[in-house]
Amino acid sequence: MERREIEEKVRQLLIEDIEVDEGNIFPEARLKEDLGIDSLDYVDIVVLINEHFGFKIRQEELKGVNTFAKFCDYIESKVN
DSSP states (O other): OOHHHHHHHHHHHHHHTSOOOGGGOOTTOBTTTTTOOOHHHHHHHHHHHHHHHSOOOOGGGGTTOOBHHHHHHHHHHHHO
C-alpha cells in the first residue's frame, strides 16, 4: 500500500469515525493537542485500524508516535 493511500485512509477514519475537524489534520498535527484524540478515541482507533489495515496496534509500539505523520509512519511499517 502506498503512503498516499495510507494517509488518505487514516484521514478519512479520523474525520468520519473520530469526528476530527479536517482542517486540523496536517503532517505535524499532534494527535492529542491538535486533533483532540483522547483515550476513548484511541480504543476506537485500535478497532478501526484492525478492520481497515488488518493488524492490531500494540500500545508499547506507539511510544513517540505523537503526530499524524508518525502515526502514518507506524501504519506504513506494519502494512508494507
